[in-house]
Amino acid sequence: MNNIENVTYEELLDEFKRLLKTNNLKFTKQREAILKVLYTNSDHFSPESLHALIKRNYPELNVGIATIYRTLNLLEENGIVTSISFGVQGKKFELGNKPHHDHMICIECGKIIEFEDEVIEKRQYEIAKEYDFKIKHHLMQLFGICKECQKKSKKG
Amino acid sequence: MNNIENVTYEELLDEFKRLLKTNNLKFTKQREAILKVLYTNSDHFSPESLHALIKRNYPELNVGIATIYRTLNLLEENGIVTSISFGVQGKKFELGNKPHHDHMICIECGKIIEFEDEVIEKRQYEIAKEYDFKIKHHLMQLFGICKECQKKSKKG
DNA sequence: GTCAGTGCAAAAGTTTTGCATACAG
DNA sequence: CTGTATGCAAAACTTTTGCACTGAC
Numbered sequence: 091m092n093n094i095e096n097v098t099y100e101e102l103l104d105e106f107k108r109l110l111k112t113n114n115l116k117f118t119k120q121r122e123a124i125l126k127v128l129y130t131n132s133d134h135f136s137p138e139s140l141h142a143l144i145k146r147n148y149p150e151l152n153v154g155i156a157t158i159y160r161t162l163n164l165l166e167e168n169g170i171v172t173s174i175s176f177g178v179q180g181k182k183f184e185l186g187n188k189p190h191h192d193h194m195i196c197i198e199c200g201k202i203i204e205f206e207d208e209v210i211e212k213r214q215y216e217i218a219k220e221y222d223f224k225i226k227h228h229l230m231q232l233f234g235i236c237k238e239c240q241k242k243s244k245k246g
Numbered sequence: 247m248n249n250i251e252n253v254t255y256e257e258l259l260d261e262f263k264r265l266l267k268t269n270n271l272k273f274t275k276q277r278e279a280i281l282k283v284l285y286t287n288s289d290h291f292s293p294e295s296l297h298a299l300i301k302r303n304y305p306e307l308n309v310g311i312a313t314i315y316r317t318l319n320l321l322e323e324n325g326i327v328t329s330i331s332f333g334v335q336g337k338k339f340e341l342g343n344k345p346h347h348d349h350m351i352c353i354e355c356g357k358i359i360e361f362e363d364e365v366i367e368k369r370q371y372e373i374a375k376e377y378d379f380k381i382k383h384h385l386m387q388l389f390g391i392c393k394e395c396q397k398k399s400k401k402g
Numbered sequence: 403g404t405c406a407g408t409g410c411a412a413a414a415g416t417t418t419t420g421c422a423t424a425c426a427g
Numbered sequence: 428c429t430g431t432a433t434g435c436a437a438a439a440c441t442t443t444t445g446c447a448c449t450g451a452c
Contacts, residue, residue: 116407154410159443194377194381233382233385234381272425274433293417312436
């Protein structure tokens, strides 16, 4: 797996700068702010919520929503963030600095639980092989009710 | 599994009518046309493409895009169709009258291959159990290159 | 100094809503 | 008849684009 797992912020930043240099792109305060927020809040962001958080943390930069979209697309194209569509919640982005993982999504409280499982990963490759299909990446989401919400509905 | 698998159109129609009656809703030509097209074209539709097909097959009904959206939402809420977000291709709907299955999506030609696998299904329940998470449904998509596109790129 | 990046506002694309009319029950 | 459904157009959202200006290199 050639993903950038468990990197420090400095390593991530270096990788980003390298990427920018390679493509003759520029390292700007806005791009740095976006990367930093993505790194420090290891979370799943909609462009909207990321924009709000950036405006709160870096009001002096006055970052526009267009820059958020442009930067997220840039980061996604280069594999630094990944995007997933969480049903009704719409498209969300997260930093790709974790080992590959999948998600359980609570349909009551919206909580997202990450997990990984080798049995499934392996089986996916076996299935793909049967179809002569060459897997590049995959997406698995389990929708249901989380532990806490199950308790709640028992009590309520 | 309580899904409506391998039903005939008549059975599906009956279920739909029952659902409408239960909720004091009306059985209209537009709704019937949408159900019929979804049934006969066992495919993955965007609201847009479904609308186009309906206009072609039932020009006299002159169905509006709003009706497509309203009906798809109605059908989805009641579990008759399911929607999946296929990355860049956006949200798509398909009839839920098949046994549960997952998708391989070719990132070159966009082809969608359906498959099902008991090993994975079973393992999903085991994982969920570890987290005390109660699965309601799930989504698995493998992105990659299909057989035909692999051949093409070898030749080209 | 040059050229990519930015904010802004407009545009494009997608989904929902309000309303007068049509029509199923 | 009554009240839901519909088509249409407008509105609401989401995402992209054009442009003049800014700022990284």
